[in-house]
Amino acid sequence: MMQHHEAIVIGAGPCGLSAAIELKQAGIEPLIIEKHCVVHSIYRYPTNMQFFSTPKLLEIGNIPFTTTNDKPYRKEALVYYLTVARHYDLQIQSYEEVTAIRKQEDGLFLASTTTTNGEQRTYSARYVIVATGYFDHPNMLGIPGEDLPHVTHYFEEAHPYAGTTVTIIGGNNSAVDAALELQRVGAKVRIIYRGAEISPRIKPWVRPTFESLIQKGEIEMHFSAQVTAIHPGEITVTTHDGTATSRDSQFVLILTGFRPDRELIEGAGVKLQDEDKEKPVFDPDTMLTNVEGLYVAGVIASGRDANEIFIESGRHHGKLIADHIIAYR
DSSP, rough: OEEEEEEEEEEOHHHHHHHHHHHHTTTEEEEEEEESSTHHHHHHTTOBBBBBGGGGGOOOOTTOOOOOOSSSSHHHHHHHHHHHHOOOOOOOOSSEEEEEEEEOOTTTTTEEEEETTTTTTEEEEEEEOOOOTTTTTTTOOTTTTSSSEESOOOOSSSGGTTTTTEEEOOSSSSHHHHHHHHHTTTTTEEEOOSSOOOOTTTTTTTTHHHHHHHTTTTEEESSSEEEEEEETTTEEETTTSEEEEEOOOOOOEEEEOOOOOHHHHHHOOOOOOOTTTTTTOOOTTBBBBSSEEEEEEEEGGOOGGGGGGGGGHTTTTTHHHHHHHHOOO
């Protein structure tokens, strides 16, 4: 039988959980539907990753994030967000993907889903909050060999690469963190970065170590360069002046970031902004899209630069949404 809920939140990341908590505190019992596990985006972070932010800036639901560190680690965040979800007894349907959202003439939304065992389900709701992340959609380079088995867009931990030659494509925090871990386990690390110098976004407590390893030759850094082809055991590197050279490489890590998937919201009738075709049309004061009753929360509200919205800012979207729903309920 079709289940009806007053509100459905799509995505159980920090911003989706925060939105669900705000709704629940406003008297609306939401259903959260998540295609993977709770806070899957954080789960996909490198095993030993440390956040840039302080615990206070990552808190949701007025639950303190306690840690002995100035900045928490991935494992601590996983425990924290799961604890908060349990504290508020949030109703979460994990490992179930929303494949379509459509609005009916009576004003209700129908959300079609598929479970991991292939079961098809349909839910109805008066309000839908889309809080999907971006870790399922890496920024593809579109170069030959990008789909080879020794190439990945995800870095989990350094151990499997000990004693090997690894090329990292990218130059922001994810690339630098991976390079440092790989160097510690004895990998020969090469970074290919299209920027002309070290990114100003690099964590300030990491930068001195990174620069020192480059100066010592323990990390090979290539600026103003791009990998233009990947082959088994080697890569082609092209510099800004068009010079192409081949380099040996047992593994390639493409750490160039991710992007939100707009297909679900576009299919529901949400328009994209004229000036930024990646950014949905929504009211920043309420997070309401051009489709009445359909809201966005978190990184899905960003444009071409997915880094314009973080947990620190996206966690507040739920309060805007709940306040708007209550005011016009």
